Amino acid sequence: MAVSPALDLIVPGDPRYDAARTVWNAAIDRRPAAIVRCTSTEDVVAAVRFARERGWPVAVRGGGHNVAGLAVGDGALVVDCSQWRGVQVDGRVAHVAPGTLMGELDTATQAVGLAAPGGIMSTTGVAGFTLGGGIGWLTRRLGPACDGLLGAELVTADGEVIEAGGELLWGLRGGGGNFGVVTRMDLALHRVGPTVVAGMRVYPLERLDEVLAARGALAIVPDLATLLILRQAPPAPWIPPEVHGRHVAALAVCGDLPVALPPDPLADSVRERSYVEWQRFSDASWVEGFHNYWKAQYLDRFDAAVLADYAATITSPMSDIKLWELDHPTADTGAFGNRDARLLLNINARWADGPAEPHIAWARGLWDAQLPCSSGGVYVNFLGDEGADRVRAAYGEANYARLVALKRRYDPENVFRVNQNISLG
Numbered sequence: 001m002a003v004s005p006a007l008d009l010i011v012p013g014d015p016r017y018d019a020a021r022t023v024w025n026a027a028i029d030r031r032p033a034a035i036v037r038c039t040s041t042e043d044v045v046a047a048v049r050f051a052r053e054r055g056w057p058v059a060v061r062g063g064g065h066n067v068a069g070l071a072v073g074d075g076a077l078v079v080d081c082s083q084w085r086g087v088q089v090d091g092r093v094a095h096v097a098p099g100t101l102m103g104e105l106d107t108a109t110q111a112v113g114l115a116a117p118g119g120i121m122s123t124t125g126v127a128g129f130t131l132g133g134g135i136g137w138l139t140r141r142l143g144p145a146c147d148g149l150l151g152a153e154l155v156t157a158d159g160e161v162i163e164a165g166g167e168l169l170w171g172l173r174g175g176g177g178n179f180g181v182v183t184r185m186d187l188a189l190h191r192v193g194p195t196v197v198a199g200m201r202v203y204p205l206e207r208l209d210e211v212l213a214a215r216g217a218l219a220i221v222p223d224l225a226t227l228l229i230l231r232q233a234p235p236a237p238w239i240p241p242e243v244h245g246r247h248v249a250a251l252a253v254c255g256d257l258p259v260a261l262p263p264d265p266l267a268d269s270v271r272e273r274s275y276v277e278w279q280r281f282s283d284a285s286w287v288e289g290f291h292n293y294w295k296a297q298y299l300d301r302f303d304a305a306v307l308a309d310y311a312a313t314i315t316s317p318m319s320d321i322k323l324w325e326l327d328h329p330t331a332d333t334g335a336f337g338n339r340d341a342r343l344l345l346n347i348n349a350r351w352a353d354g355p356a357e358p359h360i361a362w363a364r365g366l367w368d369a370q371l372p373c374s375s376g377g378v379y380v381n382f383l384g385d386e387g388a389d390r391v392r393a394a395y396g397e398a399n400y401a402r403l404v405a406l407k408r409r410y411d412p413e414n415v416f417r418v419n420q421n422i423s424l425g
Contacts, residue, residue, distance in 0.1 A: 006046050010035040020080065021072050023061075024123075027291040027356065028069030032059065035078040041153065041161055041183045044079055048181065049159040051077035052415065058157075059418035060177045062098050063125020067294045068384045070177075071128075073418035079181050081127075089114070089189070093150060096185045100126045105187075106276050115192035115275060117145040120227070122280045123287075127182055132381035132420075133174045133336040135344065137254040137278070138192065139328045141223040146173040146334050148188035154180040157415040171406040173334020174395070176380065178403065178422045179410040198254040198278040199270030201261050202233060205247040208308050210262045215251060217259045219325045224255035230311035231320035234285055239267040247312055254278060290318060293349040293360050295367040296382035298341035298375045299323075310366040315358045318350040321366065335403055337395035338377035345370055346382055380420050391420045 010020045011034045020035045033056050036047040051058050054077075061071035061080045072078055081098040087108035088095040094109055094116055103122025109115050119129055119136040134145025142148070152164040152172055157180060164172055164182075171179060203211050211228070218226045229250040233243045243266045251261060253270060261270070269281075302323065311321055324344040332339075347366050349359040380394040392400050400422070407414070407422045414424055 007043070007050060008037040009050075010037070021078070023064040023066070023069050023071050024288040025067050025069050025292045026289050027293065028072065030069065030072045030074045032072050032074065032076045032078045035080050037080045037083055039081075039084040041155065044081070044155045044181050044183055045159045045161060047077065047079045048155055048157065048415075052157070052159065057417050058181070058415050060181050060416070062127040063101055063123065063129075065124050066128055067292050067382065068420070070419050076418050081181075081183075082125075092189045094187045094189055096126055096187055098127045098181070098183055098185070102126055102129065103276070103280060106279050109189055110192075110194055110274070110276050113191060113194055114189035116148055116187040116189055117142050118279060120279075121282050121286050123283055126187075127185060128177075129381065130185060130187070131172055131174070131176050131182065133379060134381070135324065135326075135379060137198070137225045138190075139326065140225055141255070141328075142190055143328050143330055144174070144334075144336050145187075146336050147331070149173050149185060149334070150188050151186040152182050153184040154182055156180045157411045157413065167402070167406060168410065170333070171335050171403055174336030174380070174399075175403050175406070175422065177419045178407055178416055180416065193275035195272050196254055196275050196278055197257060197270065197272050198252075198275075198281075199268070199273070200229070200250045200252045201265040201270055202239065202243070202248050202250045202267040203262060203265050205230065205249050205308065205311055207262065208249045208304065208311075211249040211251055212304055214259070214262050215323075215325070218251075218253065218257075219327070221256070221258060224257070225253060226325045227252040228323040229320055230307060230314075232314060232317045233266070234317070236284065238269045243267055245317060247314070249311070285318070291351050291353070291356060291359075293356065293363055294382055294384055295347045295363045296379055297345055297367065297370065298338050298377040298379070299343040299345050299370065299373045300375045301373045302343060302345065303370060303373060306366070306369045310362065310369070313362070315362045316349065316351040318352070319359065319362070320348050320350075322346040322348065335395060335399050337399050338375065338379075341375055341377060344379055346379075383420050388421070388423050391422070394420065
């Protein structure tokens with residue numbers, strides 16, 4: 001294979017190849033045609049043109065944290081930006097390199113008392129999270145992260161460098177990597193912290209009715225993030241050892257708490273802490289190297305008895321059920337769909353080794369059981385390999401039609417198809 005001297009190219013047989021194709025989700029085992037490590041826009045341009053000359057599709061890696069493993073593709077060229085990191089704060093705007101992780105963005109922006117909406121851990125890649133919508137602790141206060149995307153530099157399928165604006169910027173706000181490689185993001189910053197009231201209270205699963213009543217009362221508090229988590233208690237240092245492994249119902253909160261939480265928890269970490277610390281709070285439960293299978297859907301309501309049954313029969317001590325309260329500020333400023341959804345159900349099956357089938361069956365069973373409560377949509381960042389209809393459901397018909405028009409304009413040959421793809425067929 002002829003290799004351009006300008007490219008740091010990793011191909012099968014290279015001793016770096018297996019490590020370079022490994023992503024956060026250990027269930028993903030794909031073999032790309034080649035991987036190019038890029039640390040500049042010029043590198044990305046050369047990599048895209050290199051792929052086009054060979055007829056290869058292009059995958060893009062930022063943080064590599066996506067559950068569907070879309071940072072790598074069989075037979076694809078991976079444009080690997082994971083080593084290209086950096087944040088420049090300019091007033092109320094952060095200029096962010098494509099491989100930057102959320103914790104790095106938080107550290108840079110919190111140094112001046114600002115933040116861009118992030119997720120619920122520090123190891124997520126900023127680019128993929130934001131381009132896919134972005135739901136996290138600040139969503140109810142500031143809306144999805146993608147709405148704060150003010151501008152971007154993009155390398156198109158033709159290897160051209162353009163500044164995204166107008167309709168293309170609308171498409172990047174939720175449309176993912178369908179239109180090119182984003183090599184710089186300009187993110188709006190907001191006053192946050194530097195300290196917030198945040199943490200989790202953990203109760204026995206048998207007290208789920210009390211926890212749900214508290215969740216309902218908190219749900220009407222403006223700007224307050226609330227997340228219900230059902231799982232086996234992890235061996236976290238703030239949880240007493242005798243609680244580890246018990247089936248529990250936890251409420252995670254971030255924001256002012258005018259409503260009292262139920263008394264006598266098994267464990268309680270709710271306190272004033274730095275926003276940076278809170279963003280790292282769950283990192284230990286979500287390290288790389290484990291198998292993951294997720295299912296998600298937006299809900300109008302939920303069946304509490306079903307949640308309790310599946311929480312009690314969870315198949316792995318690392319799996320969990322999450323229920324987000326949304327009701328966030330929203331405007332038609334981007335492709336991110338289902339903006340009026342009330343609730344987001346995220347079913348995380350996660351295991352170390354052994355057969356996958358019991359864990360997948362558990363996740364699918366709960367997903368199926370909650371279908372009567374579904375609003376019909378799904379959050380694109382939580383999608384696995386679920387087909388074109390589910391991608392369409394993530395956006396809704398009107399937004400999807402606009403995304404197809406953008407795809408025809410900027411990537412008519414679907415070079416960027418290793419993603420939750422906007423289909424032209």
